[in-house]
Amino acid sequence: MDDNFSYLHSRKSFLVFSLLWLFLTLQISFGIWLLSGMGFHYSLLLVSVPMGIELFQLYSLKFVCKAYPLNSTSIQRLILVFFVSMFILQAIWNTSVQLWSRLLSYAMEEGIFTTVAYDYKTIFGGFGALYIFIAALFHYVVINMENVMDANRKIVQKNLELSRAELKTIRTTVHPHFLFNTLNVLSALIMKEPAVARELSMKLSNFLRYSLRYGQKDNVTLADEIKHIETYLEIEKVRFGARLNWEIDTEESLLSMTIPPLILLPVVENAVKHGIQQIIEGGTVDLKAFRDGDFIKIVVKNPFETPAAVTRGEGMGIRTLSELLKSVYGGDAAMEIFKKDNLFTVVIMLPIGNKTGI
Known part of the structure; x- marks a missing residue:
């Protein structure tokens, strides 16, 4: 297990992410419900599966953040990597919304799903981009915090080893x-x-x-x-x-x-x-x-x-x-x-x- 991403593997952290996903799902569902006039349960159904896919996309950003750390990557490269990642993840997000809406319309014989997904694709895209940005920022902040903690642990460990050596030398x-x-x-x-x-x-x-x-x-x-x-x-x-x-x-x-x-x-x-x-x-x-x-x-x-x-x-x-x-x-x-x-x-x-x- 990579120590830099241990925060993604603990049950407590996964629970926090799941609750965050639930909150964001309800947030988008509420917005679509207000704007489109479709039933809230329909709005929730339309958003839930794409948001599940989005959750895994937000997790996947950890690999990008690890490969391009802030302290050793130029600003130009960071901007380029960010926009390329944004483009790919947004394409997956928008595609998942459109495909899921068509599947719902076909299964439930309700054309409103495809209509809302198409009419409000800008809203869906905006929320997706915002979540990607926040997730990238979160990963970078946590990684840097853990790097600092790891450096401090190494310093403490080194001092402890020196103290042990000094103490044993004096003892003997x-x-x-x-x-x-x-x-x-x-x-x-x-x-x-x-x-x-x-x-x-x-x-x-x-x-x-x-x-x-x-x-x-x-x-x-x-x-x-x-x-x-x-x-x-x-x-x-x-x-x-x-x-x-x-x-x-x-x-x-x-x-x-x-x-x-x-x-x-x-x-x-x-x-x-x-x-x-x-x-x-x-x-x-x-x-x-x-x-x-x-x-x-x-x-x-x-x-x-x-x-x-x-x-x-x-x-x-x-x-x-x-x-x-x-x-x-x-x-x-x-x-x-x-x-x-x-x-x-x-x-x-x-x-x-x-x-x-x-």
Whole structure:
């Protein structure tokens, strides 16, 4: 089926065309009845069959409009095509009226049908030409509207595909500094504390496995994301020791809710790198997730050292996350950042039950 003419194939559109045909048939019948003095039922009978043929002619104009689009056809060619089409369709219309009137006169032995058809052939021709013009205009308007809609759909689809590619790339990309630092710690522990090194390697393996496996999925449960965050913090704990602490408080009813994978890691990683790491005595990363109306509200807080450090408080990951939320949720999700009293706070609002489509 040609998408440009889908409006002609739906039942609703066909019903509209049929009702329009009925209205036009009654219109011409009423006019012929007033002008000729013949009975209205005779007038309706005379007009009904030719108007049925006319309806199919109006449909056929779609092929002409498709072959000669307005945006790529010269005015001269359009005028020529229009008049040729008008001539052919008018000839069919007028012939159908005359033949049908003769058939009625022969079948009903009433000469009035041929008399009226001949005497008012100009009226019939005028109505036919008017309907052809209106139908051509209708086809062109609808085709151009659907072309615009199709172009917009292609733009949206292209942007969506770019967003998907960007999102999947970021999901499967682990911060190189994190890997470099973790491998350095691991190499130092292998000889001194092999048991700790073995445990750290297991945690790193689980962390990378989650990033690669779940990073390709559309959604994961909040419980899986929290567990992934805990694995990350446990790995960093080996490097920072007592300087790094965390508190995670999640409303139990939300643990089975689904969210896009790996959207919490940039926030927590930002809290460690630009917050805890910059403070000599360290600090605590506080993560809370709870229901707020129809949203999952996630709040991540971390201390920062001095006002001068505020300019370094937002890493590339957290800045990119805001754009990714727009790509995934459109305008339904939100992220806000607050800096007050040496406390850096990120608030993420995710709609409950929203299908991301990514």
